[in-house]
Structure formats: C-alpha cells, structure tokens
Amino acid sequence: MEQAIARLEGAMELRPYSVPEGMEGKEAVVGKGRNQQQVKMTVAAYSAAKFRHIRAALVETSGPTQVLNFVIFPDPSLDLPIFGADLVSLPGAHLICIDLQARIRFRKQLNSQYQKSQHTALAAHAQARLPWGGNLPSAAQRFFSPHCIWSKVGDIEVVETAALEAMLAYLDHYLAMAAAAEPVKDEGLLKGLAEGHLAYSRYRRINDPARGMLTRFFGTEWAEDVISHALFDLEAKVDSGAVSLAHGQELLAEMAAEP
Numbered sequence: 001m002e003q004a005i006a007r008l009e010g011a012m013e014l015r016p017y018s019v020p021e022g023m024e025g026k027e028a029v030v031g032k033g034r035n036q037q038q039v040k041m042t043v044a045a046y047s048a049a050k051f052r053h054i055r056a057a058l059v060e061t062s063g064p065t066q067v068l069n070f071v072i073f074p075d076p077s078l079d080l081p082i083f084g085a086d087l088v089s090l091p092g093a094h095l096i097c098i099d100l101q102a103r104i105r106f107r108k109q110l111n112s113q114y115q116k117s118q119h120t121a122l123a124a125h126a127q128a129r130l131p132w133g134g135n136l137p138s139a140a141q142r143f144f145s146p147h148c149i150w151s152k153v154g155d156i157e158v159v160e161t162a163a164l165e166a167m168l169a170y171l172d173h174y175l176a177m178a179a180a181a182e183p184v185k186d187e188g189l190l191k192g193l194a195e196g197h198l199a200y201s202r203y204r205r206i207n208d209p210a211r212g213m214l215t216r217f218f219g220t221e222w223a224e225d226v227i228s229h230a231l232f233d234l235e236a237k238v239d240s241g242a243v244s245l246a247h248g249q250e251l252l253a254e255m256a257a258e259p
C-alpha cells in the first residue's frame with residue numbers, strides 16, 4: 001500500500017478524502033483457542049485533481065489472511081477507466097486481480113496507439129509470470145478489460161514480486177493516461193461515463209467478495225456501513241447530493257428499479 005500511495009504522491013497533490021467517522025479502521029480478536037486471531041482493517045482515502053476517490057483498504061490478521069484492495073475512481077468527466085487491484089492472501093491461496101476497468105468502451109479509452117501498445121506489452125509481461133486464475137464470476141465479467149490480470153498462486157513470494165510489480169506498472173500506466181486526459185464535453189458520453197461509474201460501484205457494493213469475511217471479523221452493521229460508505233460510496237454520495245453526476249439521480253432511480 002505504501003508504495004502505491006508514494007507513486008501517487010510523486011505524480012500529484014493528494015487531498016484528504018473524508019471517511020465517515022468510525023470507518024477509518026477497526027480491530028478485533030476473532031475465533032477461539034488455536035483459531036483465535038487478531039484482525040485489523042484500515043481504510044485510507046484521498047482525492048486529487050483528476051481523481052474523485054482514491055482508496056486503499058488493508059485487512060491484516062495474525063493468521064494467513066491479508067488483503068490489499070486498492071481502487072481509484074477518476075473524475076467522472078474524464079474518459080478514463082477505473083483502476084482496481086485486489087491482492088488477497090487466504091489460507092492456502094493468493095488471489096491477484098489487477099485491471100484498468102472500462103467504464104464504457106475500453107479500446108477507445110486507450111486513446112493513443114502508444115497507450116494501446118504500452119498496455120498490451122504490460123499485460124503480456126505480467127500474464128507471463130501470473131498464470132490465469134480461471135473463469136471470473138460471470139456477473140462480473142462485463143467489468144473486466146481484455147488486459148485484466150487475474151491469477152491464483154500458491155507462493156507468497158510471487159505476490160510480493162510479480163503481483164506487486166504488475167500493480168505498480170499498471171498504476172504508472174494509468175497515471176500516464178490520466179495526465180493526457182481532457183474533460184469530456186459531449187453530453188452523451190458524460191451520461192455514459194456516469195452510468196458506468198454508478199453501475200460499477202453498485203455491482204461492487206452489492207457483490208463485494210469480502211462481505212463474508214468483514215461480517216465475520218467486524219459484525220454485519222460495520223461491514224455494511226464500510227462497504228457502502230467508505231469502499232464503494234458513489235451511490236450514497238450521488239443520493240445525498242454530495243457528488244453531482246450527469247443524470248445522476250435519474251440513473252440511480254433506474255438502477256434501483258432494476259430486478
């Protein structure tokens with residue numbers, strides 16, 4: 001997490017992003033006897049010129065489970081993907097998921113030949129060292145790009161080397177894309193980007209694979225609050241008017257009406 005934040009600090013002025021009180025972190029002792037373990041969750045959040053919400057969630061335990069979930073939501077008036085990284089160590093397996101997740105039309109978001117070739121090269125390099133993790137959850141597939149890194153490995157050393165390198169390389173590439181991005185004027189595209197951001201945040205809020213773990217560690221109420229108001233807060237922010245999105249309220253109502 002520190003290395004990723006240092007990369008961001010090197011590229012831009014980070015501004016504090018308020019995390020609702022009590023959701024910045026939590027500690028607990030869970031399990032009994034030999035299964036007893038200390039667990040701790042930390043949420044760090046920032047914003048910046050071209051980024052609405054930069055947030056890292058870290059789950060540390062005295063057992064084998066360790067999680068870094070790092071997501072960057074760009075300013076929704078920029079035609080940029082969402083940066084997503086999930087480095088998850090579980091008993092017996094390490095899950096790695098790193099991607100520049102398209103909001104509308106991935107290929108066009110890599111708007112220069114150089115970016116396309118760069119990204120293709122990055123993905124090829126990473127995928128050579130991180131074996132494909134098998135099918136992604138079918139409902140989530142629409143959110144993943146062709147250059148997604150999705151892997152399951154047995155050796156923590158691979159997470160600490162290849163996975164971390166890949167995450168930082170994708171982050172550098174993403175920051176280069178952001179540096180070149182200009183605000184979108186086209187109303188139709190602005191609405192499309194707004195819809196994309198809301199659909200992504202809503203999917204991840206509803207289907208967060210960490211829900212079970214967070215509920216076991218910290219209880220249902222805190223787990224639900226942190227997922228909806230600290231990790232994937234866009235719907236709540238648009239609903240309260242704290243964030244204004246093109247057609248935001250209308251899109252929220254449409255999504256809420258969906259089966």
Ligand SMILES: C=CC1=C(C)[C@@H](CC2=N/C(=C\c3[nH]c(/C=C4\NC(=O)C(C)=C4C=C)c(C)c3CCC(=O)O)C(CCC(=O)O)=C2C)NC1=O
Binds near residue numbers: 059067210
């Ligand atoms: C759009 C969807 C999307 C994802 C699901 C994640 C990418 C991702 N994360 C996964 C799994 C996964 N991810 C986490 C952790 C987190 N995942 C999160 O979004 C947050 C905020 C986490 C922690 C705070 C854990 C603990 C697991 C393991 C769950 C388990 O098996 O017990 C999986 C495996 C499949 C699954 O269990 O669903 C994927 C594909 N990134 C994405 O972009």
